[in-house]
Amino acid sequence: MRVALKLAYIGTEFHGSQIQPNVETVEKEIFKALRNLRIIESPKSANYTCAGRTDAGVHALGQIIAFDTDKPNMAIPRIVNSELPPTVWTWAHAEVPFDFDARRSAISRHYRYVMSGEDYDISKMREASKLLLGTHDFENFSRSNGEKSTFRTLERINVRVDGEITKIDVVGNSFLWNMVRKIVTALSMIGKGVRDTDWLIQMLNPEIYEEGIEPAPAYGLTLMGVNYGDNIEWIEDDYSIRRASDQNYKRILRHRVMAEVLGELISTE
Template sequence: MNYRLLIQYDGTRYYGWQRQNSTDATIQGKIEVVLSRLEGRPVEIHGAGRTDAGVHALGQVANVHLTERPAEEIRNYLNRYLPEDIGIIEVKQVSERFHSRLNASEKVYVYRLATDPALHVFERKYMTPCEEPLDLGAMKEAAAYLVGEHDFQSFCTKKMKKSSVRKLEEIRLEQLLGEIRITYRGNGFLYNMVRILTGTLLEVGIGKLSPEDIPAILEAKERQKAGATAPAQGLCLKEVRY
């Protein structure tokens, strides 16, 4: 039976979502260990996306094939034995054809910058400190160039074997109390793409790049042309849409 899991996690002490042979400190690995114990056999789960080391999630989605049993029983078992920084919000029985990654139509990521870290003592693990003055207007201008369908190879730390074309439906920048919040909504994201987009927008914000530089960066398809990779701690996978 195919089950869909809605998952949230604090990624601080994990080496990302994807299971690795060299460490057991991954989100996928932790969940699979518990489900394998429940089933009495090796179990593999499929996530909607592979968040990087240190990245958090409020709405990661995965699917897994298990022996038929009440969804609430699966959820309770997982939450009993998983570490306290991984939570299963919902378990739901779905069609056998449902695949968390292949069926996803949009993902929403949020990057949080603490412009006054003193106001965010209790959220310091989930925001990136940024006390340097930022030109939010210039950052919004730069973001407008990035929205739409483009080849985002310049914003990826891996050379893609397949297409690096993705479509960004929205980049929203908000000035909040002591914080700038950047929301990215698109049909898919490359490795480190959101963090590099953020790093590039930050360089526009401090005047190192201009908004008008963005088209040339996209056209170059070279990683070194874009800005730095922003730290992982400020990034969160907010939602996966189907």
């Protein structure tokens, strides 16, 4: 049987999602858990696929992995989670066809970037984001990673303010390396008045205009989900979702306290 899992992780402690030698990665933890539970013998023999790599420090709520197994009763979230660290967890599973490829079968991907919402002209950012919709050459918004084509299609960009936080949602068929984070940088520059929409139009024409911009920090980016249409019937694990919620609420409280402590440390009063 071929099984797909929805995977979430806090990317802060990892050198990205993809397995690499001598460093901590999300896939290292996943492969170890699946082997320890004897769900798979190896990623290669199980025809393991992943919806897409995420960079060091990037998080995920709806990353998708798929693999063949002769123990589908073991390939469920609450069992797999028993072998994973608290910063990585699965929360839904599905039976999928043997030709299902987590990356190639995807219709679209949804990323969200969260940043401080101060001093941005949100109206300008929203207007500028409309120029990015559709199919464009995003070479100026990527780092070369050997892609044959730098053309990508964006379906939706939503910029909204939530208190003191700005959230930017980007949905597209696929993304180049650092593409979302560089889009965030571009929109932020426009929101602060450093650049304008004419510059953004130029950035979408790399044949006549070339400029490198820094990607926004990795810690603000989350892969929210991957869309495969209506072909997959996901079974959510309520226990795993509650367990992850409890563990992360404790982490939230800790960070709130640390934010207050840091505020006191830099206070001049």
